[in-house]
Amino acid sequence: MNYNLNKFTGKEQKTSNYSAFKNLLQLISHEKRNLAVALIAILLNSTLNLLGPFLIGHTIDKYVQHKQYHGVLVFAGILLGMYLVALFTSFFQTKLMGGVGQRTLFTLRNAVFSKIQQLPVAFFNQNKAGDLISRVNNDTDKLNQFFSQSLMQFIGNIATMVGAGIFLLLINYKIGIAALAPAVLILIFTRVLSPWVKRKNAANLKTVGGMSAEIQESLSNFKVIIAFNRRDYFRKRFDEANVKNYNSAIGAGLANNVFLPFYGMCGSIAQLLVLTGGIYLITQGQFSIGLLVSYLAYATYFYNPLRQLATLWANFQVAMAGWDRISEILALESDLVTIAAPNTVIAPALLEFRDVHFGYPEGREILHNISLTLEQSKTYALVGPTGGGKTTTASLIARLYDPTKGTILLNGKDIRAYDAAERSQKIGFILQEPFLFTGTVKENILYGNELYKDYSHEQLAAVIKEANLEKLLAIFENGLETGVVSGGDSVSLGQKQLIAFMRAVLRKPDILILDEATANIDTITEQLLGEILEKLPAKTTRVIIAHRLNTIENADEIFFVNSGEVTRAGSLQNAMEKLLHGVRMS
Numbered sequence: 005m006n007y008n009l010n011k012f013t014g015k016e017q018k019t020s021n022y023s024a025f026k027n028l029l030q031l032i033s034h035e036k037r038n039l040a041v042a043l044i045a046i047l048l049n050s051t052l053n054l055l056g057p058f059l060i061g062h063t064i065d066k067y068v069q070h071k072q073y074h075g076v077l078v079f080a081g082i083l084l085g086m087y088l089v090a091l092f093t094s095f096f097q098t099k100l101m102g103g104v105g106q107r108t109l110f111t112l113r114n115a116v117f118s119k120i121q122q123l124p125v126a127f128f129n130q131n132k133a134g135d136l137i138s139r140v141n142n143d144t145d146k147l148n149q150f151f152s153q154s155l156m157q158f159i160g161n162i163a164t165m166v167g168a169g170i171f172l173l174l175i176n177y178k179i180g181i182a183a184l185a186p187a188v189l190i191l192i193f194t195r196v197l198s199p200w201v202k203r204k205n206a207a208n209l210k211t212v213g214g215m216s217a218e219i220q221e222s223l224s225n226f227k228v229i230i231a232f233n234r235r236d237y238f239r240k241r242f243d244e245a246n247v248k249n250y251n252s253a254i255g256a257g258l259a260n261n262v263f264l265p266f267y268g269m270c271g272s273i274a275q276l277l278v279l280t281g282g283i284y285l286i287t288q289g290q291f292s293i294g295l296l297v298s299y300l301a302y303a304t305y306f307y308n309p310l311r312q313l314a315t316l317w318a319n320f321q322v323a324m325a326g327w328d329r330i331s332e333i334l335a336l337e338s339d340l341v342t343i344a345a346p347n348t349v350i351a352p353a354l355l356e357f358r359d360v361h362f363g364y365p366e367g368r369e370i371l372h373n374i375s376l377t378l379e380q381s382k383t384y385a386l387v388g389p390t391g392g393g394k395t396t397t398a399s400l401i402a403r404l405y406d407p408t409k410g411t412i413l414l415n416g417k418d419i420r421a422y423d424a425a426e427r428s429q430k431i432g433f434i435l436q437e438p439f440l441f442t443g444t445v446k447e448n449i450l451y452g453n454e455l456y457k458d459y460s461h462e463q464l465a466a467v468i469k470e471a472n473l474e475k476l477l478a479i480f481e482n483g484l485e486t487g488v489v490s491g492g493d494s495v496s497l498g499q500k501q502l503i504a505f506m507r508a509v510l511r512k513p514d515i516l517i518l519d520e521a522t523a524n525i526d527t528i529t530e531q532l533l534g535e536i537l538e539k540l541p542a543k544t545t546r547v548i549i550a551h552r553l554n555t556i557e558n559a560d561e562i563f564f565v566n567s568g569e570v571t572r573a574g575s576l577q578n579a580m581e582k583l584l585h586g587v588r589m590s
């Protein structure tokens with residue numbers, strides 16, 4: 005399966021605004037109570053604001069024109085009270101929606117992160133960590149901003165607009181229609197430009213992801229960059245990503261602000277129309293000054309929210325572009341599913357490859373029609389030239405990938421029928437590049453080990469002694485409590501391999517795969533590892549990938565892996581000859 009998220013580029017426009025909005029609302033559907041209260045608050049706010057111009061017009065006609073200042077003061081007091089309540093409702097809904105936004109952000113980040121955790125290795129091979137980080141951090145925050153700042157304002161503005169429109173039409177429908185006519189232009193303009201605005205925002209978010217990927221790559225490889233004096237090269241690459249981001253941000257900024265001046269102009273045209281029509285009607289004796297003041301205020305109440313809607317609409321487009329990028333991850337499913345247990349076949353072998361073919365997603369076939377068997381308690385070696393397919397074969401044994409064709413059987417049962425916990429318990433894999441988590445040696449060797457997780461220090465020491473790991477542990481300054489920093493240098497590469505080795509051995513797997521696990525370890529320690537491997541429980545099958553052939557002297561069987569073929573080498577001598585021949589050929 006192809007997990008490359010960038011292949012979705014260009015799909016953004018396929019979701020209509022309406023269905024995207026419905027999807028967005030589903031995200032906060034569990035917040036019904038808060039939403040209802042915030043909605044009431046914002047509608048109350050709009051109503052209070054809408055009543056203002058009407059009362060002002062009334063005060064002018066009834067009291068100002070007749071110089072009844074007591075009435076003016078009373079209405080001024082009423083208006084002040086109304087505006088204070090409006091202020092409170094606005095504050096209240098902002099507070100409520102702020103909470104909704106933060107909770108949505110929290111849930112979304114959890115959902116995206118958990119989804120990423122469920123995805124198979126192929127997903128991580130095909131996507132850059134920086135871009136994924138940007139999706140989890142940055143894109144989710146766009147939704148938070150939309151929910152906390154824009155959604156209710158959006159609704160409030162629409163309510164104010166609709167209310168102002170009704171007032172405009174009710175007071176005098178002719179001037180009302182003239183006042184509302186420019187809004188049709190706004191509608192058309194918005195509809196035509198929205199897809200372009202969303203596209204610009206999607207492109208911008210993508211460049212943010214690209215820049216984040218660039219930063220991540222150079223930060224995690226800083227030593228190589230310094231050693232090879234490639235700072236300028238990476239600075240240039242970052243510069244390019246930054247320029248791309250700058251250009252797309254300018255484009256998105258322009259797109260997001262394109263509505264504003266147009267909406268403003270339409271509002272001014274409406275004011276002019278109202279003023280001209282109103283003054284004409286006053287001269288005809290059909291309109292009052294108070295009504296004209298109210299009218300002008302309602303025209304403002306109609307167009308001002310529209311202008312704000314332009315900004316809110318742009319925020320909505322940004323949120324939708326972010327949501328698209330998040331949903332792309334959420335929609336992914338791992339193709340390494342656990343299948344219903346098929347009939348177990350009687351198989352003498354612990355593990356069997358039956359006519360297995362494999363190719364990485366979107367790549368050529370790497371393994372061709374492999375059939376092999378691994379028996380319990382035996383030691384196997386995989387040797388062969390670089391890039392021949394050893395790690396790939398081991399990755400299939402550990403089910404990091406599924407074969408593209410053929411079957412792998414573990415204890416006579418399709419390996420896909422084991423759930424992840426059971427499989428990782430049965431198969432231990434010491435990777436070529438061991439990874440340590442920040443913490444202590446103890447935490448790292450117990451990583452994911454349910455059996456010993458609650459053991460006391462003494463109990464653990466006994467287990468380590470029993471597994472013959474004591475001498476290895478002595479290499480670390482503070483034993484089990486030695487501190488380790490992920491990606492840091494406090495522990496050497498060889499020491500990292502030792503920790504990975506202890507981590508795997510303590511799990512007592514049925515099959516233990518060592519992929520170049522001793523490549524960075526001195527000869528004495530390597531002998532020590534050899535002894536530990538010898539003393540593993542009798543049932544353990546070992547699969548050793550090694551370039552140094554002395555490490556596989558004691559293997560029961562040697563497989564030669566080259567150009568996607570796995571053949572039995574027979575003897576070490578034979579394997580060496582094949583290797584030499586292969587090197588000479590290349």
Ligand SMILES: Nc1ncnc2c1ncn2[C@@H]1O[C@H](COP(=O)(O)OP(=O)(O)OP(=O)(O)O)[C@@H](O)[C@H]1O
Pocket residue numbers: 129364367370388389390391392393394395396397565
């Ligand atoms: N994640 C991947 N995506 C695409 N192709 C890959 C991936 N990993 C390995 N390959 C390709 O598969 C082939 C076999 O690689 P593999 O790592 O299995 O070789 P290997 O025998 O273990 O090599 P080495 O001795 O250098 O570790 C290589 O051509 C490699 O380019």
